[in-house]
Amino acid sequence: METESEPYVRLASLRQLHQVMADMNTARSLADTLQTVADGAVTALGYEMACVNLVRPDGDLVVAAFSGNPAAEALITGRVGSRESWDRRLTMGEAWGDLRFIPHTEGWVLDEDDVPQWYTDGPAPRFEDEWHPSDRLFAPMYTPGVQGGSSGELLGVISVDRPRNGRHPGAWGREALQMYAFQAAIAISNARLRSNMQRALVRLEREQQALRASEESFRQAFEYAPSGMAIAEMGGDQHGRILRTNDALCRLLGRPASAMRRYSFSDLVHPEDIGTLLRTSAEGGRAELRLGRRDGSYVWVSLRNSVVADAADGPRFLLTHVEDIEERKRRELQLAHRASHDSLTGLPNSAELRSRLASRLCRRAAHAGEIESLDAAYGHPAFDVNGHGFDFEAVAQSYDGFDHHVHTIAPEGERDDGTKGLAVLFCDLDGFKSINDRFGHNAGDAVLIEVARRLTRGVRDGDTVARLGGDEFVILADGLGKADAQDLAVRLRNEIIQPIRAEGRAVRVGASFGIGWAHCGMTADEVLKSADERMYVEKRSRPKQHRRAG
Numbered sequence: 001m002e003t004e005s006e007p008y009v010r011l012a013s014l015r016q017l018h019q020v021m022a023d024m025n026t027a028r029s030l031a032d033t034l035q036t037v038a039d040g041a042v043t044a045l046g047y048e049m050a051c052v053n054l055v056r057p058d059g060d061l062v063v064a065a066f067s068g069n070p071a072a073e074a075l076i077t078g079r080v081g082s083r084e085s086w087d088r089r090l091t092m093g094e095a096w097g098d099l100r101f102i103p104h105t106e107g108w109v110l111d112e113d114d115v116p117q118w119y120t121d122g123p124a125p126r127f128e129d130e131w132h133p134s135d136r137l138f139a140p141m142y143t144p145g146v147q148g149g150s151s152g153e154l155l156g157v158i159s160v161d162r163p164r165n166g167r168h169p170g171a172w173g174r175e176a177l178q179m180y181a182f183q184a185a186i187a188i189s190n191a192r193l194r195s196n197m198q199r200a201l202v203r204l205e206r207e208q209q210a211l212r213a214s215e216e217s218f219r220q221a222f223e224y225a226p227s228g229m230a231i232a233e234m235g236g237d238q239h240g241r242i243l244r245t246n247d248a249l250c251r252l253l254g255r256p257a258s259a260m261r262r263y264s265f266s267d268l269v270h271p272e273d274i275g276t277l278l279r280t281s282a283e284g285g286r287a288e289l290r291l292g293r294r295d296g297s298y299v300w301v302s303l304r305n306s307v308v309a310d311a312a313d314g315p316r317f318l319l320t321h322v323e324d325i326e327e328r329k330r331r332e333l334q335l336a337h338r339a340s341h342d343s344l345t346g347l348p349n350s351a352e353l354r355s356r357l358a359s360r361l362c363r364r365a366a367h368a369g370e371i372e373s374l375d376a377a378y379g380h381p382a383f384d385v386n387g388h389g390f391d392f393e394a395v396a397q398s399y400d401g402f403d404h405h406v407h408t409i410a411p412e413g414e415r416d417d418g419t420k421g422l423a424v425l426f427c428d429l430d431g432f433k434s435i436n437d438r439f440g441h442n443a444g445d446a447v448l449i450e451v452a453r454r455l456t457r458g459v460r461d462g463d464t465v466a467r468l469g470g471d472e473f474v475i476l477a478d479g480l481g482k483a484d485a486q487d488l489a490v491r492l493r494n495e496i497i498q499p500i501r502a503e504g505r506a507v508r509v510g511a512s513f514g515i516g517w518a519h520c521g522m523t524a525d526e527v528l529k530s531a532d533e534r535m536y537v538e539k540r541s542r543p544k545q546h547r548r549a550g
Contacts, residue, residue: 020044024187033191037184038067047160054156059083063116072118081115096174104134129168139181144189155185228252228322240264249322254294268292300329342467344445345452353466353474357524360408410517411482422478422518423485426531429471430510439503446502454495489513512539
């Protein structure tokens with residue numbers, strides 16, 4: 001502001017002050033705003049030098065802008081003064097409204113504090129209101145909305161030095177500086193807000209770019225994954241409905257993506273694997289099951305689920321990874337088949353035969369006998385020691401854990417009493433050793449393979465034909481009476497004695513059958529031993545020359 005007598009202020013000076021305030025509020029950045037504040041104190045308010053000290057987040061004040069003296073600017077810009085030293089400065093000296101004036105007579109006590117400052121040379125004042133080189137004038141800036149330091153938060157301090165007229169500012173000059181500090185605080189706060197908003201916008205844009213990149217990365221990983229991927233709804237009436245599939249899954253199932261969206265995995269799973277699918281938890285669940293292809297066939301897959309959210313509190317979806325394990329399952333089934341089947345004939349082997357037979361038997365009779373023995377020990381077959389009646393059937397079933405087991409029973413006596421049971425036919429080939437001796441093991445193998453085929457062809461679906469070892473075979477046929485079992489043995493013997501082509505020649509073997517019956521209370525070995533013994537009885541009962549021809 002031009003040096004002039006108060007209260008006469010030229011209109012040009014007011015316009016200049018107004019322009020500086022407008023420039024403060026239109027600066028492009030916080031740094032520009034701070035420099036505009038410092039420059040305005042020099043150009044519009046008429047001070048030779050001005051400095052803007054800004055409060056940092058840690059409370060100390062840093063010299064953020066300087067104007068009026070390049071040498072002093074280079075000396076102190078960026079330097080920091082402690083908040084404690086600044087609080088001392090703002091509480092001493094003379095209070096001119098919100099301003100704080102520290103005359104040179106008191107300022108000497110501040111020479112050793114850590115507030116950055118400059119020193120100007122000059123003669124001592126000749127008049128009472130003349131400015132001394134060591135005088136200090138501070139204009140605190142407080143947060144917008146509060147004019148005055150009693151309740152506002154300190155934002156910074158404007159330091160000014162030596163008015164151009166060389167005198168202490170009068171009432172108008174003081175009022176102008178206080179108003180300027182108030183407007184500067186508003187401009188700095190707005191600049192900070194804009195700066196924070198710009199940083200937030202930049203950060204948001206970066207996050208959005210990262211999100212878009214992540215979404216694109218997920219899309220590419222989903223679309224071009226070598227194994228099947230699907231996204232399905234989670235929860236609600238449409239739970240499990242397939243929303244999106246990748247090319248690999250469509251190729252695996254032979255179905256177009258448009259058709260896949262009409263299904264859920266429960267619609268595609270093999271009926272026998274529905275329980276496996278339902279037992280698989282929605283989140284982190286795994287299952288190995290079969291999915292239906294378009295051509296009606298099924299393929300074994302490993303299905304793994306994970307839950308993804310569309311937004312922080314948005315809808316959740318099920319991401320399903322589907323891996324083709326058909327080849328592995330085929331190898332596993334082949335290994336299991338090899339472990340349980342004869343390598344030559346393909347029939348169930350001895351271990352599988354015993355497993356199937358044992359699965360039908362329980363130890364019911366033995367436990368019931370134990371309970372009856374206990375009754376006898378207590379002196380009454382129908383009551384326990386507490387006088388409660390025994391239900392042998394219920395106790396035996398409960399004792400053995402076969403509450404839902406259908407007990408296997410056997411016909412009794414020599415005559416057919418109409419009882420249907422589990423017949424065990426033990427078959428031993430007659431004359432097989434001579435074929436091996438005369439024509440070699442290849443011929444013998446061919447005979448065994450053909451006998452296995454004829455036995456399998458001669459029984460019902462659901463019956464078991466197994467190779468026990470060597471030239472011994474066993475047939476398990478459920479639901480037969482004694483006459484039925486004998487008829488079956490005759491039919492199978494008649495099939496076996498027919499000529500067999502082996503190594504380019506026709507050979508014949510006979511067969512001896514022993515019929516045993518399985519019932520609960522026996523072990524698998526006991527059942528097989530019984531049938532084996534009956535086979536030898538039958539073999540010895542026929543003349544040797546008749547065994548091969550039957």
